[in-house]
Amino acid sequence: MxxxxxxxxxxxxxxxxxxxxxxxxxxxxxxxxxxxxxxxxxxxxxxxxxxxxxxxxxxxxxxxxxxxxxxxxxxxxxxxxxxxxxxxxxxxxxxxxxxxxxxxxxxxxxxxxxxxxxxxxxxxxxxxxxxxxxxxxxxxxxxxxxxxxxxxxxxxxxxxxxxxxxxxxxxxxxxxxxxxxxxxxxxxxxLLQTYRCMYSFDIRIPVFRDLASTSNTFKNVLCNGISRHAKELQSARALLDGKLVTENQQVTSAGTHNVELLLPFKSDAQQESSDDISGLVVFRGAICAYAYLSPKEPTSQAISDLKNDIINSLKSRLDILLDEVEDTLDMASNDLGKACGEIVTGKPIHQLLLHELRKPLVLTFPRRILIPWLSDVFICDYLLPSETFEDLKDRCRELLSMETPVESSALLELETEAASPTMASSFWDLVNGNPSASIEKTKNRSHSITKKSSKQSKNFNFNFQVALFVLLVAFLIGGSITVFNPAKLVH
CATH class of the missing domain: 3.40.140.10 (Cytidine Deaminase, domain 2)
Structure with missing residues (x-):
């Protein structure tokens, strides 16, 4: 109260x-x-x-x-x-x-x-x-x-x-x-204290074939996955400037404090058979989370605020992506149809049934940009791949009534990955040993490895042919010496 x-x-x-x-x-x-x-x-x-x-x-x-x-x-x-x-x-x-x-x-x-x-x-x-x-x-x-x-x-x-x-x-x-x-x-x-956390996540959400179609939509599957991850995140321990955070700990030093979150091991992971799963959503990326704390509040409150910032950031990016796609429904439907190898005309992405996908679908989430606001405090905004810093500045003027224009040089983009890709892959691509169908980065790396292996194979074949040619020439020379220069008999 x-x-x-x-x-x-x-x-x-x-x-x-x-x-x-x-x-x-x-x-x-x-x-x-x-x-x-x-x-x-x-x-x-x-x-x-x-x-x-x-x-x-x-x-x-x-x-x-x-x-x-x-x-x-x-x-x-x-x-x-x-x-x-x-x-x-x-x-x-x-x-x-x-x-x-x-x-x-x-x-x-x-x-x-x-x-x-x-x-x-x-x-x-x-x-x-x-x-x-x-x-x-x-x-x-x-x-x-x-x-x-x-x-x-x-x-x-x-x-x-x-x-x-x-x-x-x-x-x-x-x-x-x-x-x-x-x-x-x-x-x-x-007087506010600043806490920062670079949080990398790799959330894998199975898509079950026996669920009702309304529960297997892109929006519901990802929202449920974020909610489950939020519960796991609440039990994470924290390192503050390299030291484990204790209960009722107070921090009086100034400056930005770095926090690292340690997730517990999953001991009760559910084992599902391949017959129950029709696909997999891989939701991965990195978030630069911030929290501001009053000096009289305990450090545990800053850790809680950082965790909430991470979850709010994930939910905000999902909402922004869905809002953007709804505004461009026809274009999105055509793109989805091409990506999935199916016709989904008139169906927005949040109603897309993931278990019907037969080809990988990659969606890029908005990236977080930090904006100087008041004193040494930052706020943030999210940019879609099609947007620029000018769009961000316009929203700051409209929503926050920021009279002083924001300089592009003052904007910070600290996340290690510029985007958080979300992909829905066919389950059979995964169980057949083809992980490149679920992770774009792995696909690119596999492609480069294949090119390297192919090049090495070509080099090996060429060297083998040269060696065989030299050996054949040696046999021919040796045979000709024997025929045209016979050895002299010893008396």
């Missing part, structure tokens, strides 16, 4: 100055920060305004614009406003939730979307029903689910310009109660 909330002073004051200089009477946006169950405290790092809808209308407005601007200009000195002039808020909760969903993909470990903020007059805020506010918070929470089940709260910050003040409330996702909580501002970002 969150009892107090601390906001990053520089960012919140900057947002207040921006709103005060503008002429808008209402605004809604999302809160980026962290809710710490260990400290029973919330941390707000930044306020990000929700952009206008596709139709150009704001995500938050007044039911009646008459009196809204006048109420802001008069303030407390303008006298008591009439009941007819007080306008309640209209909030497009679904649009705010979609904005929160996309921003949450860009946040690294230890940071998430923890609620919403509203800029309005005190009268308009009080005239708005608590159920509308709670419903907006609820849909935002549903769009940005947390891997930590104990986190069931979200925050609501109201910035009032008439009178001028800040107020923070905590809301349980399952209820409509808005409970006031203590709120103050302080320096937060400069």
């Amino acid at each position: 969150v009892k107090s909330v601390v906001g990053e002073e520089t960012r919140l004051k900057s947002a207040e100055d921006r709103l005060s200089r503008s002429s808008i009477t209402t605004e809604v946006g999302i809160l980026v920060g962290k809710l710490s169950s260990h400290l029973e405290r919330g941390f707000v790092y930044d306020l990000i305004p929700t952009p206008p809808t596709d139709g150009g209308s704001p995500a938050c407005s007044l039911k009646s614009e008459s009196g809204g601007r006048e109420d802001r200009k008069k303030g407390s000195k303008g006298g008591k406003a009439s009941a007819e002039a007080i306008s309640s808020l209209l909030i497009d909760g679904e649009w705010v939730a979609e904005h929160a969903r996309q921003v949450s993909r860009m946040l690294l470990g230890g940071m998430s979307v923890i609620g919403i903020y509203i800029w309005s007059s005190e009268a308009s805020f009080k005239a708005t029903s608590a159920s509308l506010l709670a419903q907006t918070i609820r849909v935002v929470a549903q769009a940005t689910p947390s891997l930590e089940s104990e986190t069931s709260e979200r925050l609501l910050i109201h910035i009032s310009y008439s009178p001028k003040r800040w107020a923070c409330r905590s809301c349980a996702v399952a209820s409509v109660d808005l409970r006031p909580c203590d709120f103050k501002m302080s320096k937060l970002l400069a």
Whole structure:
């Protein structure tokens, strides 16, 4: 339960100055920060305004614009406003939730979307029903689910310009109660500790022939595989700067701390016969995971945040790939038809039945790019093979309202593999000793080995022919000497 909330002073004051200089009477946006169950405290790092809808209308407005601007200009000195002039808020909760969903993909470990903020007059805020506010918070929470089940709260910050003040409330996702909580501002970002982990994974997911067709789709098989790997990852031990992490360990040193995760051996691996399996999905790659930790939190929380960052990154890449393919359905269907040797016209990739594939199918997942954000803190974005850094910069401007342009030289791409290939292979290609059908890299390596072996074989054949020719010439010379120069008899 969150009892107090601390906001990053520089960012919140900057947002207040921006709103005060503008002429808008209402605004809604999302809160980026962290809710710490260990400290029973919330941390707000930044306020990000929700952009206008596709139709150009704001995500938050007044039911009646008459009196809204006048109420802001008069303030407390303008006298008591009439009941007819007080306008309640209209909030497009679904649009705010979609904005929160996309921003949450860009946040690294230890940071998430923890609620919403509203800029309005005190009268308009009080005239708005608590159920509308709670419903907006609820849909935002549903769009940005947390891997930590104990986190069931979200925050609501109201910035009032008439009178001028800040107020923070905590809301349980399952209820409509808005409970006031203590709120103050302080320096937060400069005190955060940074943890980094290079995590390589090789997930092999069997495709069973006896499952219902709806469960054998590309999306379901890969989602289930990621979920199973998430459970395995939770039991992994961690090395921090080369030393095993202990319970309730605290780290006070500055700088970036390197973490290595050690997965346990699988002792209860299921043994399945070849008759039960029709194929295999190989999901492999490398993730550069980051986590940011408050100095008062234990190191074990940073390890948990790193694990969550890894799983969230896998899920985000899968969602981005599926969203992209849905937008280009016809082209994707044609490509899949060529790759699989079948006709799948009109069938999106997430509905593709993997057990029907007869040829290997390779899909390249988006690659993670790290972007400088606030202080020494990074965020991330994902690029598809067809996208460039300019696409990434446009999303930063639109989703995060980043006024300062991002320089390409400041972007970091630290993952050892630029892409995480996903391949569905025929099971019989694997059991017949042809692993090159399941791993593209192995295929290339096998191809180079074959070329090398072929070259060596050709060299051997050529040398053997030369040796045979020399031996034949030697026999001919020896025979001719015997015939034309007979040995003299000894007297």
